[in-house]
Amino acid sequence: DTAVSQTPKYLVTQMGNDKSIKCEQNLGHDTMYWYKQDSKKFLKIMFSYNNKELIINETVPNRFSPKSPDKAHLNLHINSLELGDSAVYFCASSQATVTAKETQYFGPGTRLLVL
Amino acid sequence: DAKTTQPPSMDCAEGRAANLPCNHSTISGNEYVYWYRQIHSQGPQYIIHGLKNNETNEMASLIITEDRKSSTLILPHATLRDTAVYYCIVRGFGNEKLTFGTGTRLTIIP
Numbered sequence: 001d002t003a004v005s006q007t008p009k010y011l012v013t014q015m016g017n018d019k020s021i022k023c024e025q026n027l028g029h030d031t032m033y034w035y036k037q038d039s040k041k042f043l044k045i046m047f048s049y050n051n052k053e054l055i056i057n058e059t060v061p062n063r064f065s066p067k068s069p070d071k072a073h074l075n076l077h078i079n080s081l082e083l084g085d086s087a088v089y090f091c092a093s094s095q096a097t098v099t100a101k102e103t104q105y106f107g108p109g110t111r112l113l114v115l
Numbered sequence: 116d117a118k119t120t121q122p123p124s125m126d127c128a129e130g131r132a133a134n135l136p137c138n139h140s141t142i143s144g145n146e147y148v149y150w151y152r153q154i155h156s157q158g159p160q161y162i163i164h165g166l167k168n169n170e171t172n173e174m175a176s177l178i179i180t181e182d183r184k185s186s187t188l189i190l191p192h193a194t195l196r197d198t199a200v201y202y203c204i205v206r207g208f209g210n211e212k213l214t215f216g217t218g219t220r221l222t223i224i225p
Contacts, residue, residue, distance in 0.1 A: 004158075033212070041200070043159065043215040056212055090158050103149075104213055106158030 003027050004107035006091050012113045013081060021076045021110045023091030031055075032074035033092040033104065034066060043090070049074050081114045088112070119203045124220040133190040135219050137203030140184040146207040148179060150188045152199040153218075159202065162188065198223045 004025045013019055025032060033056075034046040048056035052068040063079045078085060091107040120138040127133040139148065150162040163170055163177045165186070170177045176189040190197055202218040 037156075042217075043153075043202075045212040045214075048212060058212075088156060092158075103161045103164065105161065108158050109156065 004091055004093055004105050006089075006107040006110050008110060009108065010111050010113075012115065014115055015081055015083060017081050018077070018079045019081060019112070020078070021089055021091075021112070023074045023076070023107060025072055025091075025093040025105070025107075027093055027105060029093040029095050029105075030071055031094050031102075032068065032071070033094075034074065034076050035090040035092060035106075037088040037090065037109075039087070046089075047074075047076075083114050086112055086114045119205055119216055121201070121203050121216065121219045123217065124222070126222050126224050127190075127193045128224050129195060130192055133193040133197065133221060133223070135188040135190075135201050135203075135221060136185065137188070138185045139203070139205045142183050142205050143207065146205045148177065148183075148186050149204040149206055149213065150175070150177065151202045151204065151213070151215075152197075153202070154196075154199040159215075162201075193221075193223045195223050195225060197221065 007022045031050045033048045035043055036046050037043045045058050046060045047066045049068045051071050065077045068074045088109045088111050090109045092104045094104040095102045147164050147166050149164040151159040152162055153159045163172055163175050165177045165179055167179055179186045200218040200220050202215050204213050
C-alpha cells in the first residue's frame with residue numbers, strides 16, 4: 001500500500017552511462033516532484049510536474065530529463081552520468097498547489113552511485 | 116519564501132517532551148510553517164503545518180507566536196524512534212516547492 005514508490009532503491013553505474021529512475025504515486029495527486037540530496041545532506045528540488053506539465057525546473061543540467069507519462073508517474077532519465085550525480089534522489093507528490101496548504105509526500109529514495 | 120533558522124542539534128531524554136524551535140522573522144502573511152523530519156536517510160516525512168493558530172495532530176503540536184516570527188514543534192513524549200533531522204520550512208501561496216534548510220538533528224537519549 002505504498003503511497004509514493006521509487007525504483008530502483010539502489011543504482012550503481014559507471015560514468016558516462018544513461019540511467020532512469022521511476023516514481024509512481026497512488027494518492028491521486030496532481031503534482032509530482034524530484035528532489036536531490038547530496039553527500040552533505042542538503043535536500044534541493046529539481047523538478048515539479050503538474051498534470052504532466054513541467055512547472056519547476058531548478059537550473060538542473062539538461063542531462064536530466066523528467067518524463068511524466070501520466071499524472072501518477074514521474075520518471076527521471078539521466079544521460080552521460082557524472083561522478084557529481086551521486087546522491088539520493090527523492091520523488092514526492094501532492095495535490096495541486098493552490099493555497100500552500102497542500103502537503104508533499106515523499107518516496108523512500110533512490111541511492112545513485114556513479115563510479 | 117522566508118528563510119528559517121534552527122539550532123543544528125538537540126538532545127532530549129526518552130519520554131520527555133521535545134521542543135524544537137524555529138525562527139522565521141521575515142515570514143509574510145500568506146506563508147505557512149511546515150515541519151518535516153528525515154529519519155536516517157529515509158524520505159522526508161510530513162509532521163504538521165500551520166498558518167497562525169496553534170495546531171495539534173497525532174504526531175506533534177505546533178505553537179506559532181502571535182507575531183508569527185517564530186514557532187516551536189513539540190513532540191509530547193519522545194521515543195527513540197523520534198531521533199531524526201527536523202526541518203522547519205516556510206512556504207507561500209503559489210509556491211510548489213519545499214526549500215529545506217539544514218534542520219535540527221534531534222537525538223533521543225535512552
